[in-house]
Amino acid sequence: MDVISARDLPGLFHAWQTVFSEQREFLIALDGKVGDSDLGITMNKAFAAASEAVSKEEEGATIAKILRTAGVIMAKTAPSTMGTLTATGFIRASKALERASVLGTKEVAKFWRAFAVGVADRGKAQVGDKTLLDVLDPIAASLEIAAASGEDLVNALSAATLVAAHALENTKSMVAQHGKAAAFQDKTRGLQDAGATVGFLILQTMRDFVASKTPM
C-alpha cells in the first residue's frame, strides 16, 4: 500500500475502533492514576461512533469529507478533553486535506501537522506540558522530514511510530500542567501521559494498517 485512498479509510477507522475497544480498560486504568478514569470509555465511544459514521459515507466521498464526518461525530459523542481534542484534530486534518485524493507520505505529514496545530490551538498547551501534544509534535516533524526526503508511506509511518514511542516515553519525566492530572503535580512524574498514549496508539494503528496491506 503506497497510499491510503478514500476507500481505505473505513478500514482504517475500523482498525482504530478495534484498538480502542481492546485498550479500553488499559486507558481507564492509566487515566485513573492521575485523572478521572474516563479516557478508555470516551476513546472507545469516539472511535466506535466515528467508524460507524464513516462506514455509512456515500461512495465517492472525499478524504476530507470522511475525516470531517469522523471529527464531527467524535465531538458529539465524546466531549471530554481528549474526545474534543481528537475531534478537533480530525476536523483540522480534514481542512488541511481539502483537495487530497490520496494520503501519501506528504499528505500524512499534513494530516499530523494539522492535527497537532488544532490540538495546540484548542488546548493552549505548550510542548513539554505533558499532554497529547508531546507526541503529536514529534510525529508531525518526523513525517515532514520523511516527506521532504521522499520516504515511502510505510517506512515514514514506521519511523514516526518509533519517534512517537520515544516521545511517549519522554512524557514520563514531565510534570502535568493541564487537565485533571495537573492537580497531582509531582505524582505525575514517572507516569506516561494518558492523552499522549492515545496519540501514539492512533499513529501506531495507522502504521500497522498500512503495513498489513503492504507486501514485504
Next chain:
Amino acid sequence: MDVISARDLPGLFHAWQTVFSEQREFLIALDGKVGDSDLGITMNKAFAAASEAVSKEEEGATIAKILRTAGVIMAKTAPSTMGTLTATGFIRASKALERASVLGTKEVAKFWRAFAVGVADRGKAQVGDKTLLDVLDPIAASLEIAAASGEDLVNALSAATLVAAHALENTKSMVAQHGKAAAFQDKTRGLQDAGATVGFLILQTMRDFVASKTPM
C-alpha cells in the same frame, strides 16, 4: 436489713446505676437484635441521672419524694420507650407510697404493683405481648403473696427474683406486639425481651442490695 429506709435509697440507686453501666453493651446488643440498639444507652443515662439526683436530695426527704425525683429526672434524661416507662413506674410507685416511712415486704409489693400498673396504663400493652409488663406483673403478684403470708423482705425479694427469671425466660416464646421489635414479628421468638430484661435487672439489683445488707 428488714426494711429499706429513705436513707438507704441513694445506695440502692447507686447499685442500679452500677448495674446499668455494667450492662450497657449487653443491653445495646440485646435491643440491637430486634430494635434500635439504644436501650443500653438510655438505661445507663436514666439511672446515672437518677442516682445523681437522689444523692442530692435533702436530709429527711421521704421515700415518696425520692422516688418522684428519680422518676422525673429519668423522664427528662431518657425519654425512650423504656426510659419513659421506667420513669412512669417510679412516679407511680412514689404516689402509691405517699405515706410510707420504710419499704418492708408490703410496701415493696405496693411499689411493684404501682410500677406495673403505671407501665400498663402508659404503654397500653397486655400481658403476653412480650414487654416489660411480662415480668412486672408476676413480680408484683409474687410480692403480694409474700406480703400476705408475712414473708421477710429478703426472702420475698429472692422469691420474686426467681419468679422474674422464669417470667423473663417465658418472654422467649412470645412474639413482640409493641415497639420497634414488633416489626420483627416471628423473628422475636426465641429471644428474651429487652425491656423485660431491664425489669428483671431492676428487681434483682434491689434483692442483691437488700441481701448484701442482711446478715445470713
Next chain:
Amino acid sequence: MKKFLNDPEDFVDEMLDGIYRAHPQLTYVAEDRRCMVTAKPRTGKVGLATGGGSGHLPLFLGYVGEGMLDGAAVGGVFQSPSAEQMYEVTKHIDQGAGVVYIYGNYTGDIINFDMAAELADLDGIKVTQVVGNDDIASSIVGEEHKRRGVAGIFFVFKAAGAAAAEGLSLDEVTRIADKARLRTRTIGVALSSCVVPEIGHATFSIGPDEMEIGMGIHGEPGISRKKLAPADSVIDEMMERVFAEQSFSDRDEVAVLVNGLGGTPKEELYILFRRVSQLLGVRGVQAKHVWIGEFATAMEMAGASISILHLDEELDRLIGAPANTPFFSHYKA
C-alpha cells in the same frame, strides 16, 4: 465511623446550635435548645407541633416555618424527646386556638406525646393528635394502627400547615391532617445501614449486593431482603404494593414524594421517579405535585422511599399552597 463529629454525646446539641446560628427564623423556649419554636408566631392560628428523634433531617424540626409547623421537640438520635419538652413547646405555640400534634407512630413518641397532652390539658390547652402511619411495609392491611410513620408525614405537615395558615379551626385542621394521613402510603427500600454516633458502628448489616424492601428509617426490618435489582424493577415491586392499597380511577391526581434516605444521590432519585411516573401514567393518574430529594432521612443510609398522597380538591389546594421553612420552600405555582 466516617462522621464529622466532636464528642458524639454533643451531636444533637451542636447540630441545633448550628441550626439556630444559620436560621434566625427559629428560636427555642424553656432555655432548652431542644424545644424549638418559630420566631414569628401568628396570633389566633392553630398551633402545629411535631417531635421525634434526631437523625432524620429535615424531619422533624426542618418543617417549622411559614405555612408549615410552629414548633418541634427534638430528641436524641432516633429517640423521642421528653414529654416535658413537648409540653413546653405546646405552651409556647398555643395561640388560644389549640394545638395539633403530628408525629410518627413509635411507642416512645406516643407515650411522651400522651403525657404532654395530659399536662397541656391541665393548663386548659386543647390538644389533638394525628399519628403518622404511612409505611405500608410495616404491617398488613387491617393492622394499619401498627404501621410506622415515615416520609409521608411530610404531606400531613404540608396539608395541616396550609390549613392552619388559612385560619381554619382546631377541628378542621385536625380533620385535614387526618385525611392527609389516611390518604398517604409510603414504601421504602434500603441499600446500606446508618451509624448512630453514640453507638459508632452500623445499625445493621446488609450484603454488598443486597437491598431490603420495606426497611424502616431506624433500620427496622422490611418485607424482603434480596439481590439489588435494576431500578425499574425495584420500583415496580414497590409500587405494586402501593397500588394494591390505593385504588385510582383514570384522571385521579396524586402528590408524589421521592425521598432519599441520606446516602443516595439525587440523580438516582430521579431515575426512580421516572419509573413511578411511567407507572402512574399507565393508570391515567396525574402526578400533580412532585417533590424529589431528602425529606426524611436515616443519617447516611443509602436508599429511598416513595410516598403517594391521593389528592382530592381540598388537599390539592393545601398541598400546593406556599410554604417557607429553613429546610423547605415552596412557591405557589
Next chain:
Amino acid sequence: MKKFLNDPEDFVDEMLDGIYRAHPQLTYVAEDRRCMVTAKPRTGKVGLATGGGSGHLPLFLGYVGEGMLDGAAVGGVFQSPSAEQMYEVTKHIDQGAGVVYIYGNYTGDIINFDMAAELADLDGIKVTQVVGNDDIASSIVGEEHKRRGVAGIFFVFKAAGAAAAEGLSLDEVTRIADKARLRTRTIGVALSSCVVPEIGHATFSIGPDEMEIGMGIHGEPGISRKKLAPADSVIDEMMERVFAEQSFSDRDEVAVLVNGLGGTPKEELYILFRRVSQLLGVRGVQAKHVWIGEFATAMEMAGASISILHLDEELDRLIGAPANTPFFSHYKA
C-alpha cells in the same frame, strides 16, 4: 456498586427524563434532553448558561429557573457536554441581549465552551465567559487560574442570575459574575469515594479512618490526607486556609455555603457550620446569607465543602434576591 440503576449507559438520560417529568418549568431544545432551557424565557434579558458533567446535582442544571440561569448543557457523568449542545442552548436562550457562560475551570469544559462561543459568534450572538475557580486547595496563590471550580460557583450563579433578572446589560452581568467569582473561596474535605456508574467501582480509595482535605469533586487529590480529626479541628484547618486568602475587617459581611458532597448527613453539615460561625464571630465577620445542604455533589461521596463569599453592598443585594428553581428556592427575607 450500591446504586439504583438500570443500564449504566442510560444513567444520565433516564435521570433527565425524571427531571423533565417532575419539573415542567424545564424543557429542552434541539430534540436533545441534554440541552436544557427554562420553559419561561424572558424577552430582552441577558441569558445565562452553564454546563458540565453530570453527577453533581443540583449542579449544574438544578439552577435553571427564575432569578438564576436560563439554560444548561448536560454532560455524561463527570464529563463535559459537547460544544454543539452548548451552542444549541446558547442560540435558544439568547434574547438579543447576549449570553454569559458560567462554568467550572476544567479543560474539557473550557475547550467545548470556547468552541460553542466561536459558533455563537458566527451567528452574531455576543457571548462572555466566567470560569469558576474557587477551590483554593487546587493551586497556590498566584496560580489561581489553575484552580478548579467547585461549589462556590453557586454564588456566581446567584449573583449573576439576580443581576440578569434586574435587567442589567451583558457587560454588567459579566462584571458582577466575575466579581462574585473573585470574591469567593472554597475548600473541601472528602471522607469516601464515589462510584461512576459506567465504571462501577470506587474512583479512589481512602482508609476507613482517613480524610483528605482539598479533594476535588471528581476525586482529584487534595492537599493532605490524614486521620479523621474532630469536626471542629477539621474546620479550623480548612478555615485557616480561607482566612489566609480573604482579609476581613470587623463588621464585614459574608455569604456562607456549607455544601454536602452527597453522603454526609445534614446533621453533620450543621455541626460544621457551627464552627465556621464561631470562627467568623471571633473575627467580627457576619454571616449575612447562609445556605447549608447539598449544592454541588460528587454522587455519593461523603464529605463537605465550605464556600465563603466576601460581600459588598451590590453582592449582598443580589445574593439576597428571590430565586425559584426546581432544586433551589429562596424567598426574599
